Amino acid sequence: MQDTTMDADVIVVGAGPTGLMLAGELRLGGAEVIVLDKLAEPTGQSRGLGFTARAMEVFDQRGILPRFGQGESLEVSSVGHFGGVQFDFTSLEGAHFGARGIPQSQTEAVLAGWAADLGAVVHHGHEVLALADGFLDGDHAEVTVGTPDGVRRMRARYLVGCDGGKSTVRKLAGIGFPGTEATRAMFLADITGVDLKPRYLGETLPNGMVMAAPLKEGVHRIIVCPHGAAARSADDTVTFEEVAKAWEHITGEDISAGGAEWVSFFSDATRQAAEYRRGRVLLAGDAAHIHLPAGGQGLSTGVQDAANLGWKLAAVATGRAGDALLDTYHAERHPVGRRLLMNTRAQGMVFLGGDQAEPLRSILTELTGHDVVRRHLAGVVSHLDIRYDIGEDGDGDGAHPLLGRRLARIALTGPGGATDTFRLLHAGRGLLLDLADDARVREAAAAWAGRVDVVTATPSASDGGAVLAGAGAVLVRPDGHVAWTGAGGADGLDTALARWFGTPAER
Numbered sequence: 001m002q003d004t005t006m007d008a009d010v011i012v013v014g015a016g017p018t019g020l021m022l023a024g025e026l027r028l029g030g031a032e033v034i035v036l037d038k039l040a041e042p043t044g045q046s047r048g049l050g051f052t053a054r055a056m057e058v059f060d061q062r063g064i065l066p067r068f069g070q071g072e073s074l075e076v077s078s079v080g081h082f083g084g085v086q087f088d089f090t091s092l093e094g095a096h097f098g099a100r101g102i103p104q105s106q107t108e109a110v111l112a113g114w115a116a117d118l119g120a121v122v123h124h125g126h127e128v129l130a131l132a133d134g135f136l137d138g139d140h141a142e143v144t145v146g147t148p149d150g151v152r153r154m155r156a157r158y159l160v161g162c163d164g165g166k167s168t169v170r171k172l173a174g175i176g177f178p179g180t181e182a183t184r185a186m187f188l189a190d191i192t193g194v195d196l197k198p199r200y201l202g203e204t205l206p207n208g209m210v211m212a213a214p215l216k217e218g219v220h221r222i223i224v225c226p227h228g229a230a231a232r233s234a235d236d237t238v239t240f241e242e243v244a245k246a247w248e249h250i251t252g253e254d255i256s257a258g259g260a261e262w263v264s265f266f267s268d269a270t271r272q273a274a275e276y277r278r279g280r281v282l283l284a285g286d287a288a289h290i291h292l293p294a295g296g297q298g299l300s301t302g303v304q305d306a307a308n309l310g311w312k313l314a315a316v317a318t319g320r321a322g323d324a325l326l327d328t329y330h331a332e333r334h335p336v337g338r339r340l341l342m343n344t345r346a347q348g349m350v351f352l353g354g355d356q357a358e359p360l361r362s363i364l365t366e367l368t369g370h371d372v373v374r375r376h377l378a379g380v381v382s383h384l385d386i387r388y389d390i391g392e393d394g395d396g397d398g399a400h401p402l403l404g405r406r407l408a409r410i411a412l413t414g415p416g417g418a419t420d421t422f423r424l425l426h427a428g429r430g431l432l433l434d435l436a437d438d439a440r441v442r443e444a445a446a447a448w449a450g451r452v453d454v455v456t457a458t459p460s461a462s463d464g465g466a467v468l469a470g471a472g473a474v475l476v477r478p479d480g481h482v483a484w485t486g487a488g489g490a491d492g493l494d495t496a497l498a499r500w501f502g503t504p505a506e507r
Contacts, residue, residue, distance in 0.1 A: 005140075005155065006140065006155050006156055006157060007034060007154045007156055008031075008032045008033055008034040008121075008154075008156045009026070009031040009032045009033065009156060009157050009158070009314075009317040009318060010026055010031055010032070010033045010034075010156055010157065010158045010159070010160060010313060010314075010317055011033075011035075011036060011141070011143065011154060011156040011158075011160070012026075012033060012034070012035045012036070012160045012162055013035075013036050013037075013128050013143075013159065013160065013161050013162060013163045013168070013169050014035075014036075014037060014161065014162035014163035014164060014285070014287070015035050015036075015037035015039075015042070015108070015112070015122055015124070016108060016162060016164065016285065016286075016302075017048075017104065017107050017108055017111055017285070017299050017302055017303055018162040018284050018285030018286070018287075018299075018302030018303065018305060018306050019035055019037075019160075019162035019163075019284075019306075020035065020108060020111035020112050020114075020115050020120075020122075021058075021111050021302070021303050021306035021310075022160060022162060022284060022305075022306035022309060022310050023035050023115040023118075023120035023122070024062070024111065024114050024115040024118050024120060024310075025306055025307060025310020025311060025314070025428060025478075026120070026310050026313060026314045026317075027115065027118035027119050027120050028062075028118060028310070028311070028314070028427065028428030028429075028478075029310060029311050029313075029314020029315060029318070029428060029478075030314055030318050031313065031314040031317045031318055033120050033121070034120075034121050034122075034123065034154070034156070035115070035120060035121065035122040035123065036123050036126040036127075036128060036145060036154075037122065037123070037124050037125075037126065038125070038126065038128075038146075038163075039124060039125070040124055040125045041124055042105065042108060042109075042112075042124075043105075044105050045104075045105065045190075045262050045264075047104055047188065047264070047266075047293075048103075048104035048107070048293075048296055048298070048299040049100065049101060049102065049103060049104070049213065049215075049221060049296070050098050050099045050100040050101060050102050050296045051098050051099055051102065051107070051296045051299055051300045051303065052098040052295065052296055052297060052300035052381065052382050052383050053076075053089075053094070053095055053096050053097075053098050053382035053383065053384055054300065054304060054382060054383035054384050054386070054406065055098070055296075055299070055300035055303045055304060055383070056074065056076075056098060056099050057406065057408075057409070057422070057480065058303055058304060058307045058479075058480070059303075060409065060422045061307075061422045061425040061426070061479075061480050062425070062426060062428065063423070063426040064110060064111070064114055067110045067113065067114060068102060068106065068110055074099040074102070075099065075100055075101055076096040076097065076098065076099055076100065077089075077096060077097045077098075077100060077200070078090045078096055078097070079097065079201075080096070080097030080098075080201070080295065080378070080381060080382075081097075081201045081202070081295070082343075082347060082350070082364070082368075082377045082380070082381060083294075083346065083347035083348070083349070083350025083351040083361070083364065084201070084202050084204055084209070084347075084351040084361070085350065085361060085364045085365050085368055086201055087368040087374050087377070087378075088374065089374075089378040089381075089382065090378075091371055091374035091375045091378055092375045092378040092379055092382070092384065094384060094408055095378045095379065095382045095384055096382070097295065097381070097382070098295065098296055098382065100200070100213075100296075101213065101215075103215065104299065107299065123147070125147065125148045126145050126146070126147050127145065127146040127168075128143050128144070128145055128163075128168050128169060128172070129143075129144045129145065129146050129151070130143065130144035130172065131143050131144075131159070131169070131172035131173060131281070132144075132153075135159065135173065135278075135279045135280045135281050136278065136279035136280075137279065138279075138280070139157070140155050140156060140157055140280065141155070141156055141157070141158060141159035141279075141280040141281060142154070142155045143155075143159060157280065157317045158280050158281075158282065158313060158316075158317055159280060159281050160281075160282045160283070160284060160309070160313070161173070161281065161282070161283045161284070161287040162283075162284050162285045162287055162302070162306075163287055164285070164286045164287060165269075165271075165286045165287070165290040166234070167283065167286075167287035169281060169283065169287060170273060170283055170287050170288075173278050173279075173281040174278070175273050175274060175275050175278050175281075175283065176273070176274035176275075177271045177272070177273055177274070178271065178272070178274060179269065179270045179271030179272060179290075180269065180270045180271070180345075181231070181269060182231035182232075182267030182268055182269040183231055183267075183268055184225075184228075184229050184230070184231060184267065184268055184352070185229045185230060185231055185232045185265050185266075185267055186223065186224065186225040186226075186229070186265060186266055186267065186268075187222075187223070187224040187225075187238060187242070187243045187246060187263065187264070188221070188222065188223045188224070188263070188264055188265070188266065189221075189222055189224075189240065189243050189260045189261075189262065189263040189264070190215060190219055190220070190221055190222075190261040190262055191219070191220050191222055191240070191243075191255060191258050191259065191260045191261075192218055192219055192220075192258055192259050192260065192261060193218070193257060193258030193259050194220070194255045194257065194258035196212045196214075196220050196222070196253075196255070198212055198213055198214060199211050199212040199213070200212075200213050202223075202351065204361075205250050205251065206354075206355075207226060207227055207249050207250045208224070208225050208226040208227045208229075208246070208249070208250040208352075209223075209225040209250070209351055209352055210222065210223065210224055210225070210247065210250050210251055211223040219261065222243075222247065224243055224246045224247050224250065225351075225352055226246045226249060226250055227352075227354050229246070231267055231269075232265060232267070236265070238263050238264065238265045239263065240259060240260040240263050241256065242263075243260070243263050244256040244258075266293065267292075268292040268345075268348050268352075269290060269291075270290065270291050270292070270341050270344070270345055271289070271290050271291075272288065272289045272334075272337050272338060272341055273287070273288045273289065273337075275330065276288055276329055276330040276333060276334055276337075277326055277327070277329060277330050282309065282326070284302060284305035284306055284309055285298075285301070285302030285305055285306070286298060286302060288305065288333075288337060289301065289337040289340060289341060291340060291341050291344040291345070292344045292345065292347065292348045293344075294343070294344045294347045294348070294351075294381075295381050297340055297344065297381070297383070300383060301336065301337065301340055301383070304333075304336070304383065304386075304479075305333055307478075307479045307480075308329060308332060308333055308479050309329050309333075310428075310478075311428060311477070311478040311479065312325050312326055312328065312329055313326065313329075315451075315501070315502055320451065320501075320502040320503075321501065321502030322502065322503075325499075325500070325502070331389070332388045332389070336386055339380075343380050343381070350364060384406070386405070386406065387404040387405045388404040388481055389404060390403055390404045390481075390482075390483055390484075400470060400471055400482075400485040402467065402468075402471065402474065402482045402485060403482055403483075403484075403485060404481060404482065405481065405482060406479075406480045406481050406482075407421050407467075407474070407476050407480055407481070407482055408421070408467060409421055410459050410460070410467060410468065411459065411460035412424075412433075412455075412457040412458065412459055412460070413457060413458050413460070414455055414456060414457035414458070415456065419455075419457070421433075421476070421480075422480075424453065424455060425476070425478065425480060427453070428478050429450075429451060429452060429453050429478060430448070430451055430452035430453070430475065430476065430477055430478055430483075430497075430500065430501055431452065431453050431455065431475075431476040431478075432445050432452050432453070432454045432455070432473065432474070432475050432476075432493075433455055433457060433473060433474045433475075433476065434454060434455065434456040434457070434473050435456075435457065435458065435459065435468060435471060435472055435473060435474065436472035436473065436488065437456050438472060438473060438488070438489065438490070440489050440490045441454075441472075441473045441486065441489070441490045441493065442454050442456070443490075444493045444494055444497070445493065445497060447497075447505050448497050448501050448504055448505070449505070450505075451501045451502070452475075452497065452501055470487060471485045471486070471487065472486055472487050472488045472489075473485065473486045473490070473493070475493065475497070475500075483496050483499075484496035484497075
């Protein structure tokens with residue numbers, strides 16, 4: 001029963017992709033959620049253009065892909081890059097460079113509609129001004145909020161900052177944000193009135209690097225990275241004339257006769273929150289990590305932060321699981337963020353290092369001639385190589401290669417006919433695949449009915465049989481990662497179910 005002294009179970013600050021994804025995940029988990037955003041309305045600007053292969057899978061696991069208007073066949077590219085060095089991502093099974101040409105504004109609109117359909121409440125024009133003491137050891141978090149109708153206080157069991165690199169929530173909670181300062185400025189703009197050749201993966205020239213991609217009729221997205229452009233203050237502004245001058249300096253092309261729908265700048269500053277959780281305050285997305293944009297990884301990592309946190313926070317906030325479950329959020333996602341910062345810094349050195357980086361580009365080009373290197377780099381950039389440390393209780397019969405990894409989309413045949421692993425995760429619950437028609441497995445999971453769906457099924461021999469080889473049963477978390485496998489019987493399954501899905505109901 002909802003505590004009437006609380007405005008919601010969870011208050012999410014920030015209505016960008018991360019905050020909206022988290023709101024939907026929380027609603028799937030049964031938590032009451034309010035999203036606060038200081039902007040009166042979405043800007044419509046689209047810094048991001050697409051997302052990684054793993055983020056695409058996350059959307060597919062929730063049945064969201066058709067909302068993008070292109071069904072499940074979003075435009076993807078088999079060829080990607082690492083620091084501008086191009087190679088074929090399909091060296092890694094299931095990998096590609098991600099969905100491209102999807103403006104961030106569209107991603108936000110899709111997620112906003114999905115979250116609203118699930119019952120999430122979004123308040124625009126609501127700015128968090130203060131955070132009351134007590135969030136560290138109390139039973140709630142309380143914020144002071146500036147609204148169109150004046151200042152008010154709002155309370156929730158938990159507060160999540162998804163409010164970007166300058167996160168107010170992070171600062172109010174006193175969470176450190178160590179890292180490296182910006183060393184250069186780069187520009188981006190949506191320009192009109194000119195015709196540009198596509199440079200989807202970027203082009204490195206003596207005076208800098210540029211990217212260009214058509215967005216719609218008459219509009220191109222450009223990114224301009226001139227060598228020697230000093231870092232700028234976050235309060236600075238940039239004009240189209242400045243962007244056009246930098247573009248001509250690098251490419252020799254004059255675009256000054258055109259115009260821009262909007263212009264902005266970014267930097268190579270790299271920082272990560274010291275804690276993803278402090279008491280009843282948590283961070284996700286850019287509030288937890290900022291870095292050089294490279295391959296849509298920022299938006300995609302935020303979406304995956306939300307997918308990891310949402311079901312856990314919903315279970316704890318609604319009393320179905322203990323508080324310790326939330327500690328696994330930092331334990332699992334902080335290393336992912338740290339690795340993200342490492343790979344984007346490395347890409348920046350290769351891509352933007354000018355003549356000094358040419359030897360590095362040359363050796364990296366040689367290395368991508370080896371399949372093992374292509375597979376490794378494709379896994380890093382696509383995020384398909386993420387493996388969480390599930391612990392020894394995750395496997396009742398020895399370590400299975402799937403343990404801790406995401407379960408790919410695999411076709412299955414069950415009592416209800418044809419289905420697949422992603423479709424079975426649409427509801428945001430756990431999934432126990434009984435692949436050996438084992439009554440012991442089904443009985444062990446009976447006390448978690450409503451939290452974990454038990455499906456007896458057989459994988460298609462041509463689609464995933466090898467991936468599931470040696471597993472008689474597989475426990476999949478709502479975020480698609482495997483939490484337990486068993487070769488036969490249910491040894492260790494009770495422990496895994498209790499760890500990830502809380503205290504069992506009375507049988």
